[in-house]
Amino acid sequence: MGNAIRVLLVDDDSAIADLTATYLERASDRIETVVETSPSDALAHVTDGAVDCVVSDYEMPEMDGLTFLDEVRETAPSLPFILFTGKGSEEIASEAISAGVTDYLQKETGTDQYAVLANRVGNAVAQYRAEREAEEADEQIRRIFERITDAFFALDDEWRFRYVNERAADFFDCDPDDVLGEDIRDAFSVGLGDEFRDAYREALETQEPVTIEAESVFRPGTWLEVRIYPAEDGLSVYFRNVTERRQAQSELRDTKQKIEALHDVAxxxxxxxxxxxxxxxxxxxxxxxxxxxxxxxxxxDDGVLVTKTVSKVVSTDGYYEETPVETEGNLAARAYREGESSLVGDLRETDVVPAESEYRSALSVPIGDFAVFQAVSKEPNGFDEDDRELAELLAAHISEALTRVRTETELRAERDRFAALFENVPNSVVRYEIDGVDAICKSVNPAFEDVFGWPEDLIIGDEVDDYILPADQHHQGESLNERVKRGDRIEGEEVNRRTRDGCRDFLLHTAPAGNGEAEAFAIYVDITEQKERERQLSRQNERLEEFASVVSHDLRNPLNVALGRFDFLAEECESEHLAPIGRSLDRMDSLVEDLLTLARQGQVVDATDPVALSSVAEAAWETVDTKEAGLRLTDDAVVEADDARFRELLENVFRNAVEHGTTSSRSSDSGATDPTVTVEVGPLDDRDGFYVADDGPGVPADLRDRVFDHGFTTEDEGTGFGLAIVESIADAHGWTVEIADEDRPDSTGTRFEFSRVSVHEDETAQR
Incomplete structure (x- = not known):
């Protein structure tokens, strides 16, 4: 707080309190005020120790000033408390003083009273702070005496003992009364010791305190810290045993030196x-x-600890050359398994079998995941915790070095693999550096030279785009370079580049080269044939769409007119020719419908989603007239497909199985006929895909190559487009469909297998 005086003003009348605060702060620029109208709220400031003085009214509704004083005294017994009240009487004044208020002042009219109050606050706080400083000084002196009174004796100006405490007498091995009055230089047969004698003389002559640390002549090997305080009439001498401290300091210095040496080893x-x-x-x-x-x-090394190096003095049979990591009762193996060091004081008290029976103690420290360091001694308790800590520090440095060497080895191997990959990758690759908006060639692989026709030694150091960009696309090249310079990665962007065979289409991928922010690799994947195929498929889709439009409009409309006229004709007359005409019109309607389906389902699939095979199969089964047939689902699979067209495919396969499987009776084992068929759907076991199988009569071997032909059917009522639609939808997805081999001994019915299908193992499917 410095010189500032923080005053807590407590008065239930906020106007009086604010006025008092204003005048107090005007009366002294050291006073800072905090105003509270509630004694209970004011107590929080006292508890926090944030105020130097409390000025309180007496008569307040929550509690009176003296009750508030009692509350304050419980928290801060000596905090200045001034009762400043308008209710004045000798009785209240007497009671306040008896209660322990620091001061009592009655409120009066006018403003002079605030100067008096400010003066009393200043005096009270000054006295309070002085008392606290005195208490702290006393406490400090007390602590000093507690620290320096281990052993004590006093000498007069003639070097004679005036006082010897018990601890000093014990050290001198004498009775205090026996040495009182004797000259310290003559009191002991062993003599005082030159260092101590010189220190006493110096203190007497200079009248300045002297402190020395020296070995005692009374107890050789014991080091004393001696503090000598002179006076005109003699000396006061305090001393303590610091032998252990000196030993610890010596050990600390030794340990520090070892640690520094270990850092040098790193x-x-x-x-x-x-x-x-x-x-x-x-x-x-x-x-x-x-x-x-x-x-x-x-x-x-592969589950075994193999000795790599040993101390010069270890004999060839003084260690195990190989130790399986899982070996029980072996300290090195256990340290490696658990990843923690161990310190064994006496091996004979354990179940461990050392390599030599003379070994009594051992220290085992794992070196990361690489190795184990182990030290042994022929003496019990040959190692301590300091040895363990130093060995662990050594192991940490060794582990770090091994990590570096192994990483560098792996990096070299990785660089070699990358160099081989760079040289042998079939796609064109160029490593370049962005300079402004220019891509400066650093190296190219052989595939780049073959495709683009420029040898590496010719274009290194030049701008790559000058060699491979078409003349009208330099602006696009600069834009790509700017994106790479910003740190963007280009993933599969379609570009057109000039090659030895003319301009071709590529997918461009970029990746940072790792040699700086401006260096990158550009990988060109030739998609010219794919783009041409896409263009052909696009033209095919356009033709199919045109065909579907013609079928839908130019054939469907006349057919609808014919069907309508046929209905009128059937109502107006009877003729044996009507039924054949009706069947022909229905046949034409089915043909037109199948032609439309075939045209539309043959278009390339643009968008797919993960769909559950079982879910789509069940939905397709519900829309087919399955008669008495049954559906059996095996293991489910998630297929990447166009849901609606996939369902259309399965509907046509199911319809084909039901229609052909129930057209002729099939003999059962009992000799009875069974007109029903069972259709089974499930994923393929040997490759990605699915199958649809039935137990019907099957497809004759001489017809299997024709079942997918447009218009081929073995039924009088069939259109011959059902399986052609199935093949078209499969082709649109990029799938392959074929009839499985039916010549196996256990084979019955027909099995359609769809392969080259994208099947997901763990993915949420549309259901």
Missing amino acids: ARAVACDTEQAIYDLAIETAEEILAFDLCTVDAH
């Missing part, structure tokens, strides 16, 4: 270019820096 490991060199460095470090005499490094 730098040396960078120069290692093989894993074996790193393993050798690990053993060398363990011997020279960690002072481990007997140690090994066992690397993991």
